[in-house]
Amino acid sequence: MNPIVASIIDTPLFVGMSGLELNAVSAFLEPRRYARGDIICRRGDPGTEMFIVRTGSVASLAVDRDGNDRQLYEFGPGRFFGEMSIIENEPRSATCIAVEATELLVLEGLDFFRLVWEHPMIGSRMLSSMAHVMAGWLDEASGFLHDLVRWGETARKRAVTDELSGLFNRRFIEEASRSRFSRNSTEAPVCSALMLDLDRFHTLNERYGTQAGDSIISAAGVAFGKLVRDGDVAARLAGDEFAFFMPDAGPEEALAAAERIRAETESLFFDLRATAGSELNRVVLSASIGVASSPGDATDPDGLFAAADRALFKAKESGRNRVARFAG
Known part of the structure; x- marks a missing residue:
């Protein structure tokens, strides 16, 4: 089995996809490694990529109402982040740092839209999975992300x-x-x-x-x-x-x-x-x-x-x- 497919087959983002669909997705994913403490993306940067954690973990930091950095989430294997900036074409809303030695699978924004254009069923399933997973994250955040997450099942349509x-x-x-x-x-x-x-x-x-x-x-x-x-x-x-x-x-x-x-x-x-x-x-x-x-x-x-x-x-x-x- 394709090693990238083997590492994503059980992740929530790709749940329900066939082997052929997973192989199509894997062609767009680039493995990238980070050492502990490396900054993966900064708040305010252009959002041109989304990330899937293959190994290790990543902390997401945002500024609270007092101006202090606050950890929103810690993304472990199978979790994904950075998708909002691609969907909404907006700057990063949080800074993400590698908590430990981490390997990510990176999907470029251009490739995301190629997936939507060339494989609409794959794009639709990915966005449906994103909406489902992020609904759970909103509950975890107790409203802290109310102004950061503003899309759901209509994300694919609004993106394009x-x-x-x-x-x-x-x-x-x-x-x-x-x-x-x-x-x-x-x-x-x-x-x-x-x-x-x-x-x-x-x-x-x-x-x-x-x-x-x-x-x-x-x-x-x-x-x-x-x-x-x-x-x-x-x-x-x-x-x-x-x-x-x-x-x-x-x-x-x-x-x-x-x-x-x-x-x-x-x-x-x-x-x-x-x-x-x-x-x-x-x-x-x-x-x-x-x-x-x-x-x-x-x-x-x-x-x-x-x-x-x-x-x-x-x-x-x-x-x-x-x-x-x-x-x-």
């Missing part, structure tokens, strides 16, 4: 989605595109990216208010989510900026998808009031979309989205409510 639009978030689409490119070490894969702006959204937001603007973003998110293929990623980046990643889609397929999205956007309308008691105005949406494809337009994910963004600029400069392809 934009709340207002219901689509994926920027972090997820970036990880998904990087994962797709990383699988092809010798040549860039066939895939496409779309960048979309809602036309004159800022003017609408200023005239009708942020509540109306939020309603527009929410409705657009619902519409966009229904138009993508299985395996595609639709995401809201910020404000009225959206992006789409289409694995295995060439230029023609991407252009056709962009035109469907543009036409669907044009079918959305809202009856809005500029001020309370004023007349209703019918507002019809439109969108400008830029399209770029790999390997023709770019050979890495950052270059692909940059090319799509330049094509988006061209669509807006050409009069908006249209699709433009990257032209070099």
Whole structure:
């Protein structure tokens, strides 16, 4: 048996997983050793890794209301920590120190999201186990972690989605595109990216208010989510900026998808009031979309989205409510 699988098979985080699933997880885990007193992570550091104790033990220290360090937990073999910073994309809330010679299995944040993307059942089971185990820790802490632990069964969704639009978030689409490119070490894969702006959204937001603007973003998110293929990623980046990643889609397929999205956007309308008691105005949406494809337009994910963004600029400069392809 794989030695890493042998050491995690009975841990609460991986309970109920099959041998194949455990082998898939083990490929992402890096063994790392610490001497007694070594600091594993500091409070306030960026949270880019989570840890599973293989041997030894780790103390978790946080600051109490008087400003003093207080030991929250001592993590023994099979326990895990650091997952909140990955899930919430927030700095570390505690300092963790090796109590004795300790070996940890380390899961990088990037690899965590690859697991969620490439093996959704594994990701779902891990997060369910996290929520169950952490419920017990909350009882042990007698409320001390009330402000530190703020997630439960919806953790997986909140980690990867934009709340207002219901689509994926920027972090997820970036990880998904990087994962797709990383699988092809010798040549860039066939895939496409779309960048979309809602036309004159800022003017609408200023005239009708942020509540109306939020309603527009929410409705657009619902519409966009229904138009993508299985395996595609639709995401809201910020404000009225959206992006789409289409694995295995060439230029023609991407252009056709962009035109469907543009036409669907044009079918959305809202009856809005500029001020309370004023007349209703019918507002019809439109969108400008830029399209770029790999390997023709770019050979890495950052270059692909940059090319799509330049094509988006061209669509807006050409009069908006249209699709433009990257032209070099």
